Amino acid sequence: MLQNDLLSMGELTEEDILDLIDLGIDLKQKLKSGEPHPYLEGQTLGMIFEKSSTRTRVSFETGIYQLGGQGLFLSTNDIQMGRGEPICDTARVLSRYIDGIMIRTFAQETVEQLAEYATIPVINGLTDYAHPCQVLADFMTIKEHKGALRGLKIAFIGDGNNMANSLIAGGLICGMEVAIACPKAYAPHPKILAFAEGKPFTMTDDLYAAAKDADVIFTDVWASMGQEGEAEKRRAAFRGYQVNRELMAAAKPDAMVQHCLPAHRGEEITADVFEEHADEIFDEAENRLHAQKAVMVRLMRK
Ligand code: CP
Ligand code: NVA
Numbered sequence: 001m002l003q004n005d006l007l008s009m010g011e012l013t014e015e016d017i018l019d020l021i022d023l024g025i026d027l028k029q030k031l032k033s034g035e036p037h038p039y040l041e042g043q044t045l046g047m048i049f050e051k052s053s054t055r056t057r058v059s060f061e062t063g064i065y066q067l068g069g070q071g072l073f074l075s076t077n078d079i080q081m082g083r084g085e086p087i088c089d090t091a092r093v094l095s096r097y098i099d100g101i102m103i104r105t106f107a108q109e110t111v112e113q114l115a116e117y118a119t120i121p122v123i124n125g126l127t128d129y130a131h132p133c134q135v136l137a138d139f140m141t142i143k144e145h146k147g148a149l150r151g152l153k154i155a156f157i158g159d160g161n162n163m164a165n166s167l168i169a170g171g172l173i174c175g176m177e178v179a180i181a182c183p184k185a186y187a188p189h190p191k192i193l194a195f196a197e198g199k200p201f202t203m204t205d206d207l208y209a210a211a212k213d214a215d216v217i218f219t220d221v222w223a224s225m226g227q228e229g230e231a232e233k234r235r236a237a238f239r240g241y242q243v244n245r246e247l248m249a250a251a252k253p254d255a256m257v258q259h260c261l262p263a264h265r266g267e268e269i270t271a272d273v274f275e276e277h278a279d280e281i282f283d284e285a286e287n288r289l290h291a292q293k294a295v296m297v298r299l300m301r302k
Contacts, residue, residue, distance in 0.1 A: 009170035023294035038068030043099040091117035121299035137287040150175035155214040160188035181210035
């Protein structure tokens with residue numbers, strides 16, 4: 001259940017996810033119609049980044065501003081955390097100054113430790129394990145396009161990474177059928193596979209079986225942030241794990257494509273499929289803003 005923090009999809013209920021999506025849609029309408037919504041007036045969100053970002057940084061900073069607050073960009077290259085100041089001290093110091101923390105880092109344990117020691121809400125803006133803000137935006141986009149989530153089939157093609165982990169957990173919680181196609185050596189996290197056991201979940205190395213009759217096809221990069229040194233090896237391991245026209249033909253005729261971005265055309269997705277589904281993919285990127293505003297409102301509103 002959504003309580004003080006958002007650390008991963010697995011801790012949310014279906015009600016939490018649908019509530020955040022509906023609030024995101026409401027905030028989107030308010031923004032588009034010019035209706036002010038200063039629910040977090042005067043509040044500050046600290047945004048700790050240990051990895052690069054375009055969408056997460058810009059959508060959180062813009063989102064908190066639209067809610068009447070301000071964002072503080074904290075690159076670990078610049079704050080003492082980068083020089084070894086412990087997370088438990090960083091958490092307690094920031095809790096004395098600001099109202100919420102968004103963090104993008106490597107280990108999920110770092111985010112968990114931050115949440116344990118902070119007395120303010122902590123939001124996971126991506127770890128190697130999870131990307132809950134992205135999946136909330138993805139599900140909001142699916143709800144906008146398809147009307148509902150329950151009963152749909154989603155298929156993820158590629159690396160069993162943070163996106164795969166969060167889509168599997170979130171999809172199963174929301175009553176969707178989830179299929180993942182990945183090479184055996186690149187399976188999702190064991191904790192996620194244990195969660196999926198006995199639920200409408202399949203993992204295969206057959207892309208076409210995974211994509212068959214899917215309502216939504218997802219993919220993501222073959223080498224995530226921090227894996228740049230493995231890029232060559234991964235390119236060989238994932239060859240063929242591509243969302244292309246042939247694969248799309250296995251999905252439902254009205255299937256959507258979602259990609260969290262950035263995308264590598266010619267690797268996990270072809271340029272033609274990307275462009276054919278660009279409206280859905282950029283709706284997805286836009287919805288980061290609205291879905292995250294919903295998360296901030298639910299966690300930070302006093
Ligand atoms: N999808 C996503 O999280 O993008 P950024 O890495 O640009 O934040
Ligand atoms: N799996 C990718 C997602 C980027 C938004 C990464 O972790 O780099």
